[in-house]
Amino acid sequence: MEIAARQGEGRVILDVSGDIDLAHSPAMRKVLLGEIKEKRVPKVFLNLKNVRYIDSSGIASLVEGLKASRDQGSRMILYGLSPSVKEVMELSRLQRIFEIYDNEEQALSSQAR
Amino acid sequence: MFRNVLEMEGRVASPKTQRSSEKAESPHSELLLHLRLESNPEALCLVRGTVERAAEVTHFPENQIRAIVRAVDEALANVIRHAYQGKKGMPIEVSCNRLWKDRNTKALGGIEIVLSDSGIAADPAAFRGRPLEEIRPGGLGLHFIKQSMDVVEFSRKNGRNFLRLVKYLAPSKPRGPEGD
Numbered sequence: 307m308e309i310a311a312r313q314g315e316g317r318v319i320l321d322v323s324g325d326i327d328l329a330h331s332p333a334m335r336k337v338l339l340g341e342i343k344e345k346r347v348p349k350v351f352l353n354l355k356n357v358r359y360i361d362s363s364g365i366a367s368l369v370e371g372l373k374a375s376r377d378q379g380s381r382m383i384l385y386g387l388s389p390s391v392k393e394v395m396e397l398s399r400l401q402r403i404f405e406i407y408d409n410e411e412q413a414l415s416s417q418a419r
Numbered sequence: 420m421f422r423n424v425l426e427m428e429g430r431v432a433s434p435k436t437q438r439s440s441e442k443a444e445s446p447h448s449e450l451l452l453h454l455r456l457e458s459n460p461e462a463l464c465l466v467r468g469t470v471e472r473a474a475e476v477t478h479f480p481e482n483q484i485r486a487i488v489r490a491v492d493e494a495l496a497n498v499i500r501h502a503y504q505g506k507k508g509m510p511i512e513v514s515c516n517r518l519w520k521d522r523n524t525k526a527l528g529g530i531e532i533v534l535s536d537s538g539i540a541a542d543p544a545a546f547r548g549r550p551l552e553e554i555r556p557g558g559l560g561l562h563f564i565k566q567s568m569d570v571v572e573f574s575r576k577n578g579r580n581f582l583r584l585v586k587y588l589a590p591s592k593p594r595g596p597e598g599d
């Protein structure tokens with residue numbers, strides 16, 4: 307798994323690629339919580355377009371990130387979910403608690419809200 | 420670093436060659452592969468790739484292949500996290516058996532995967548999972564396994580944990596995001 311950060315005005319886009327599994331979810335969690343809790347970035351976008359696989363530990367990292375962003379009063383936004391990632395979101399019944407968009411354009415245009 | 424990431428025996432064997440503890444209940448089964456790995460999270464991606472191929476040769480559709488891979492991955496993650504409490508280098512074995520359909524015995528075709536480890540005994544209460552209404556990290560793995568497979572059986576014999584997972588080709592219980 308790799309994570310590349312694109313910084314912007316009041317936001318960061320994290321481009322995640324590879325598998326978010328037991329081996330890599332701790333790194334995912336660290337980066338996510340670093341942006342939300344330490345750097346206090348108001349909007350954290352997660353680009354999951356190139357994520358092939360996510361397991362329950364990966365979902366748990368996202369839930370932790372979401373809780374932290376709610377505590378901080380910031381936003382965590384997901385987009386570009388592959389069918390495999392969507393499937394896992396549906397299985398976990400957590401898709402409704404996340405702010406999810408189809409692509410980057412839609413996700414970024416949601417900033418005004 | 421761990422010594423052996425993964426050892427694999429990929430052969431079609433007669434049921435007679437299977438170990439008794441890992442044998443499919445149906446005589447109409449054959450060993451597709453037998454993996455020996457260590458309790459290292461880095462090995463999971465290798466197992467996922469291998470099990471994906473095993474499910475492909477068993478002719479499962481794409482969404483069910485993903486379900487089988489997900490179940491095995493989550494089960495292995497549970498072994499690493501709970502049975503071995505995160506300790507690396509501990510032995511895990513994974514056997515994949517192809518189940519042949521038999522019209523005489525009405526046996527269903529499919530795949531049977533048996534995971535075994537010598538870690539601490541699993542807590543039966545943990546096998547009940549948790550309500551999904553609780554929005555919190557953790558506890559989803561078992562739910563994924565149960566949603567993905569037709570049979571999920573845990574047993575402990577001679578100090579070893581065995582988890583038997585079966586997915587039938589058809590007819591299969593209809594499953595969806597809303598569960599049973």
